Amino acid sequence: MILFGSFSFPFYPIFFSSSFFFLFCLSMRNLIVFGGSSHPELTAAICRRLGICPGKTKLSKFSNNETSVEMHESVRERDVYIVQSGCGHVNDNLIELLVMINACKIASAKRITVVVPYFPYSRQADVPFKPSGAPLTKLPPATPKYPPEPSHQQEDIAKQVLRRLAQTSLQDQKPEEPKNRYREWVARSGRLVADLLTCAGADHIITMDLHDAQFQGFFDCPVDNLISKPLMIKYIRLHIPNYQDAVIVSPDAGGAKRATSVADRLCMDFALIHKERRQIVTQKTDLMLVGDVRGKVCILIDDIADTSYTITKAAKMLRENGATKVIALVSHALLSANAIENIDQSALDELIVSNSIPLDPHINSPKIKVFDVAPIFTEAIRRTHFGESLSMLFDTKHDLL
Amino acid sequence: MADNSIKIFTGNSHPELAKLVANRIGIDLAKVVVAKYSNQETSVTIGESVRDEDVFIIQSGCGEINDNLMELLIMINACKTASARRITAVIPCFPYARQDKKDKSRAPITAKLTANMLTVAGADHVITMDLHASQIQGFFNIPVDNLYCEPPMIKYICTKIDNWKNAIIVSPDAGGAKRATSIADRLNLDFALIHKERKKANEVSRMVLVGDVRDKIAILVDDMADTCGTLGLAAKTLVENGAEKVYAIVAHGILSGKAIKVINESVIEKLVVTNTIPHEDKMAICPKLDIIDISPTLAEAIRRTHNGESVSYLFSHVPE
Numbered sequence: 001m002i003l004f005g006s007f008s009f010p011f012y013p014i015f016f017s018s019s020f021f022f023l024f025c026l027s028m029r030n031l032i033v034f035g036g037s038s039h040p041e042l043t044a045a046i047c048r049r050l051g052i053c054p055g056k057t058k059l060s061k062f063s064n065n066e067t068s069v070e071m072h073e074s075v076r077e078r079d080v081y082i083v084q085s086g087c088g089h090v091n092d093n094l095i096e097l098l099v100m101i102n103a104c105k106i107a108s109a110k111r112i113t114v115v116v117p118y119f120p121y122s123r124q125a126d127v128p129f130k131p132s133g134a135p136l137t138k139l140p141p142a143t144p145k146y147p148p149e150p151s152h153q154q155e156d157i158a159k160q161v162l163r164r165l166a167q168t169s170l171q172d173q174k175p176e177e178p179k180n181r182y183r184e185w186v187a188r189s190g191r192l193v194a195d196l197l198t199c200a201g202a203d204h205i206i207t208m209d210l211h212d213a214q215f216q217g218f219f220d221c222p223v224d225n226l227i228s229k230p231l232m233i234k235y236i237r238l239h240i241p242n243y244q245d246a247v248i249v250s251p252d253a254g255g256a257k258r259a260t261s262v263a264d265r266l267c268m269d270f271a272l273i274h275k276e277r278r279q280i281v282t283q284k285t286d287l288m289l290v291g292d293v294r295g296k297v298c299i300l301i302d303d304i305a306d307t308s309y310t311i312t313k314a315a316k317m318l319r320e321n322g323a324t325k326v327i328a329l330v331s332h333a334l335l336s337a338n339a340i341e342n343i344d345q346s347a348l349d350e351l352i353v354s355n356s357i358p359l360d361p362h363i364n365s366p367k368i369k370v371f372d373v374a375p376i377f378t379e380a381i382r383r384t385h386f387g388e389s390l391s392m393l394f395d396t397k398h399d400l401l
Numbered sequence: 402m403a404d405n406s407i408k409i410f411t412g413n414s415h416p417e418l419a420k421l422v423a424n425r426i427g428i429d430l431a432k433v434v435v436a437k438y439s440n441q442e443t444s445v446t447i448g449e450s451v452r453d454e455d456v457f458i459i460q461s462g463c464g465e466i467n468d469n470l471m472e473l474l475i476m477i478n479a480c481k482t483a484s485a486r487r488i489t490a491v492i493p494c495f496p497y498a499r500q501d502k503k504d505k506s507r508a509p510i511t512a513k514l515t516a517n518m519l520t521v522a523g524a525d526h527v528i529t530m531d532l533h534a535s536q537i538q539g540f541f542n543i544p545v546d547n548l549y550c551e552p553p554m555i556k557y558i559c560t561k562i563d564n565w566k567n568a569i570i571v572s573p574d575a576g577g578a579k580r581a582t583s584i585a586d587r588l589n590l591d592f593a594l595i596h597k598e599r600k601k602a603n604e605v606s607r608m609v610l611v612g613d614v615r616d617k618i619a620i621l622v623d624d625m626a627d628t629c630g631t632l633g634l635a636a637k638t639l640v641e642n643g644a645e646k647v648y649a650i651v652a653h654g655i656l657s658g659k660a661i662k663v664i665n666e667s668v669i670e671k672l673v674v675t676n677t678i679p680h681e682d683k684m685a686i687c688p689k690l691d692i693i694d695i696s697p698t699l700a701e702a703i704r705r706t707h708n709g710e711s712v713s714y715l716f717s718h719v720p721e
Contacts, residue, residue: 103509187479
């Protein structure tokens with residue numbers, strides 16, 4: 001599927017007359033795809049498939065760290081697509097995206113569509129966990145420390161909070177005030193990011209495998225939430241020998257729906273790993289396997305692999321329960337903090353991820369493989385531009401990609 | 402008199418200034434933890450109730466500007482969804498203020514975008530200092546208080562510069578003439594102007610002096626000092642034209658890139674900046690740097706906004 005090359009004609013019935021070809025090229029001239037600095041390879045792949053060159057821009061930072069965006073092609077009355085993923089330096093990439101949208105909007109673009117393979121701030125914040133795995137139920141408030149720590153290490157949020165609490169508890173000598181019944185909560189920024197994109201001027205959003213499908217409701221503009229399931233199914237069919245004997249496993253209860261839809265499509269067995277909280281007092285969590293994996297190859301399916309605790313713990317449990325091989329198929333591989341070491345040392349045999357997020361070129365792990373999602377975005381862009389239906393991208397019966 | 406209380410939150414951009422402001426008002430900073438997840442997303446945890454309170458969030462546009470801007474937006478949004486009565490964003494140095502017009506094809510007006518983002522996040526009021534162009538206030542639909550650094554600067558000149566009566570106020574470019582003349586009028590001093598011809602961004606070419614600076618102490622006045630190319634060349638021009646000493650007083654000392662090196666090697670006697678942007682690390686390597694504390698002005702503005710009193714006093718006086 002990756003060898004499909006530049007665009008081809010099978011979707012349009014009539015077309016080798018030169019006049020149509022001329023019109024076709026004219027309306028392709030109205031299409032322009034810009035790439036942000038988060039994932040230039042994906043932008044290049046999309047443009048190669050569309051048969052156009054990426055729009056010329058100069059993206060950099062001023063000496064005082066402000067983002068500088070220069071668009072070097074005219075966008076007046078053109079259909080603009082901006083490809084930017086929410087990875088790496090998330091805030092920098094997000095502001096760069098907003099400034100690019102704004103630049104196109106005030107330069108009279110006809111319509112601006114934002115293509116965000118991995119949508120940032122789309123997850124509800126998790127309650128921080130202690131290193132042992134139990135959640136921190138009480139998060140005592142910490143006063144900010146001066147000067148602030150240099151926060152360039154990619155530390156887990158739980159460790160950061162614990163470190164700051166440890167420092168302030170050494171500082172505070174006065175007795176604790178009576179507990180004031182206030183329950184700390186972590187701000188959820190999903191709605192804010194949706195509002196920011198809309199106020200910058202985006203008319204349409206194309207994204208993939210949103211963590212919560214309800215996120216589409218945060219926007220007032222149309223949102224296309226593409227799915228990578230057809231590509232995952234294709235990968236399983238082509239690259240996993242004897243896949244009919246394998247078991248699809250969901251590493252948590254929330255992903256059960258996603259995993260069962262893949263299992264049903266391929267007529268495979270299904271299992272589920274469940275985080276059960278037995279005792280409310282000690283808050284110990286136990287992982288329980290629902291289903292039988294003895295002597296089978298297990299395929300874990302999840303949407304996001306961030307710190308990779310979920311899939312590595314799941315892999316360990318599957319091995320303990322008799323699985324012969326554990327493969328994980330993940331849509332978005334953030335792989336932050338020490339995820340790569342975790343994966344290398346874990347019971348996982350293979351981790352297959354999509355290229356919605358660029359993989360660090362320094363990663364040489366033999367366990368990590370990539371499947372290409374550029375075809376999905378290319379089709380979505382082309383169909384959106386020509387005003388055609390996107391339904392076939394959601395239908396796994398079509399093997400077009 | 403308001404019946405709710407002031408809550409001051411700060412992000413990670415300039416916590417020292419926030420502490421000074423809070424001390425000046427006589428309250429503690431409100432508890433908040435602003436950190437980053439391992440995947441670089443910002444996380445904000447508010448540690449006390451803000452229901453029906455008057456919330457002030459102090460965050461300056463400096464350092465890692467995009468991170469600080471996102472922190473500010475998320476904090477505003479968090480307070481909004483927590484039912485704060487009014488949320489004021491106190492932004493001593495407004496980010497992206499220089500990208501305020503479409504001066505070439507397809508240039509974004511990022512200042513307008515920032516204004517929209519602040520409004521959408523839920524801010525009801527903005528307090529800032531010495532905006533690059535005061536017309537930026539018009540980008541907002543919500544009230545904006547653009548405070549001036551001029552009274553603290555005048556106080557500094559009168560108290561810290563010897564023989565200031567023999568000084569002359571110089572504006573390093575034509576755009577800042579209005580600012581410099583108002584200081585010159587207030588102090589009853591002469592005024593001069595340096596006209597520059599600029600070829601590319603952040604690179605200055607020729608400078609022409611309009612006015613007479615012979616045997617006088619020249620005080621350069623500007624709103625921003627970023628790479629300090631302008632200031633260094635201006636100082637050189639002034640000395641070549643006979644000035645005795647050159648001081649530079651700047652509202653926002655961004656001092657990025659090679660700025661400190663330029664200042665250390667230039668003929669400027671002292672570079673005076675306000676503490677809208679943190680400078681501890683730069684003080685260590687630049688002996689010519691001096692800081693004006695503007696936290697009294699900000700604290701007074703916050704107090705008067707909360708109590709519903711007039712802020713006009715701050716446009717011409719420095720609170721003691």
